[in-house]
Structures are given as structure tokens and as C-alpha cells.
Amino acid sequence: MxxxxxxxxxxxxxxxxxxxxxxxxxxxxxxxxxxxxxxxxxxxxxxxxxxxxxxxxxxxxxxxxxxxxxxxxxxxxxxxxxxxxxxxxxxxxxxxxxxxxxxxxxxxxxxxxxxxxxxxxxxxxxxxxxxxxxxxxxxxxxxxxxxxxIHVDALKKVEIKYRDKVKTKNYLQKYFISHHIEIYDVKFSMEQSNQGVVYTNIYKIKIPRRLAYTTIIEDISMQSGIVIVRLINI
Structure with missing residues (x-):
């Protein structure tokens, strides 16, 4: 056929x-x-x-x-x-x-x-x-x-673990304000480790269009006293 x-x-x-x-x-x-x-x-x-x-x-x-x-x-x-x-x-x-x-x-x-x-x-x-x-x-x-x-300013969750409570919280506050990052929610916890107390902040933030979340993570990770910085799912 x-x-x-x-x-x-x-x-x-x-x-x-x-x-x-x-x-x-x-x-x-x-x-x-x-x-x-x-x-x-x-x-x-x-x-x-x-x-x-x-x-x-x-x-x-x-x-x-x-x-x-x-x-x-x-x-x-x-x-x-x-x-x-x-x-x-x-x-x-x-x-x-x-x-x-x-x-x-x-x-x-x-x-x-x-x-x-x-x-x-x-x-x-x-x-x-x-x-x-x-x-x-x-x-x-x-x-x-x-x-x-089309750019959607999606909400992101960033987990930050650190040791120096006062110094790190002041740094983060100034960083978010200077980069026009809006904070919608924050959760705080602490845990005891062999090397001392480790504090954890989980921020729900809105990132401006001109700023990449990878830049934020890189900038914060370079601060002394920061243990972990990572993006997590909402």
C-alpha cells in the first residue's frame, strides 16, 4: 500500500x-x-x-x-x-x-x-x-x-543563622533599609551548640526588581558572625 x-x-x-x-x-x-x-x-x-x-x-x-x-x-x-x-x-x-x-x-x-x-x-x-x-x-x-x-516581585523567605545577636541584627536592619527590602514577617529562634548559642531569623521579604536574591545572600554571607544564609520555600 x-x-x-x-x-x-x-x-x-x-x-x-x-x-x-x-x-x-x-x-x-x-x-x-x-x-x-x-x-x-x-x-x-x-x-x-x-x-x-x-x-x-x-x-x-x-x-x-x-x-x-x-x-x-x-x-x-x-x-x-x-x-x-x-x-x-x-x-x-x-x-x-x-x-x-x-x-x-x-x-x-x-x-x-x-x-x-x-x-x-x-x-x-x-x-x-x-x-x-x-x-x-x-x-x-x-x-x-x-x-x-513581566517581573513579579515575589515574596522570598531567607533563613539566616548567626552568633553575635546585637551586631548581626543591627547589620541586617541597616542592610534591608538601605536596599529597600520590605520585611513582611520574621521568625526568631535559638539553639545551643558545642560552639555556643546560634540564633536563627527567618525573614519573609519582598525584593526590589533591580536586586537579585543571590546578591542579598552573597552580601549577608560575607558579614562576620553569619553561620548560614539560604533561601527557603514559602
């Missing part, structure tokens, strides 16, 4: 898939994320291949029904069956890029980009070029430009 999709069409779809996924994967690899160019390309190409196979199955079913009309009511084809398996399968792959630590979760954006890349591969494989190109543009804009255009 002859293929309904020409060889040129297959090459064009796969080539477009590689270009689209490569651009998305480049952004992830440039930012040193778990899944880079090759991973995104392979996911997108795999989804494209599945979509091509799904289309071929549909065309072959139609040809079979034309050749054997008496089996028309028996033969069935579900256009979404293989595609649904791709989406669920990529979910497991995306889960592998998520790193969960005690105080943070990393890799969610990369997992989402892999899932979106699979969708782009399906669109390309099915021949929906307009959907694929516009969607790819949107995904790339979200990954590269959205954070620069």
Missing part, C-alpha cells in the same frame, strides 16, 4: 521539527538546565514520527475501506490514540528533569518545555505548519523574553 505522505513532505516536517526543537533546546542548554538541545530535538522528532505514523494509519484505513467496502463497518481508526500516548510518555520524561531538594524545586520550566516541544512535534508531524510555527514562536518568547518583560 503506497504512502499518502511523500518523502519530500516527511523530510520537510522532520527538518522543521529539528529547527523548532533546536531553538527551544538552545535556550535550556544556554541556561544550564537538565535537558538541552539534543533532548528537545529527540523528543520533538519522536513526537513527529508518531504523528506521521498516525496519519499513515489513517490513510491506510481509508484505502482499505475503499478496497474492501464490506469491511467498512468493522475497520476503525482513532486519530488521537498514538498522540495521547506521546503526551503521557513525555510526562514521565519531564518528571525526570525535576530536581526536588529540601528547600527548592528545580526543572519545572524545562519539564514544561519538553512537554510543549512534544506538542510542537505532533503539530509538525500532522502537517499543521501554521499551528507549529506560531506555537513555537510563543514558546520561545515565553522562555527567553517573558521574564524580562
Amino acid at each position: 503506497q504512502s499518502q505522505i511523500t518523502t519530500i513532505e516527511i523530510i520537510v516536517r522532520l527538518f522543521l521539527t529539528v529547527i523548532i526543537a533546536g531553538m527551544i533546546g538552545y535556550d535550556r542548554e544556554y541556561k544550564n538546565r537538565p535537558a538541552g538541545i539534543r533532548t528537545h530535538i529527540l523528543v520533538c522528532v519522536g513526537a513527529c514520527v508518531i504523528a506521521l505514523i498516525q496519519q499513515e494509519i489513517g490513510f491506510q484505513t481509508i484505502d482499505f475501506a475503499r478496497s474492501y467496502p464490506k469491511y467498512t463497518n468493522v475497520v476503525r481508526v482513532d486519530e488521537a490514540r498514538l498522540i495521547a500516548q506521546v503526551i503521557s510518555g513525555v510526562g514521565f520524561l519531564g518528571a525526570g528533569t525535576i530536581i526536588v531538594t529540601r528547600h527548592s524545586i528545580l526543572g519545572l520550566t524545562t519539564a514544561a518545555s519538553l512537554w510543549a516541544t512534544a506538542g510542537l512535534g505532533i503539530a509538525t508531524g500532522m502537517g499543521y505548519y501554521e499551528i507549529a510555527m506560531i506555537s513555537a514562536f510563543v514558546v520561545i518568547v515565553v522562555l527567553t523574553l517573558l521574564q524580562k518583560i
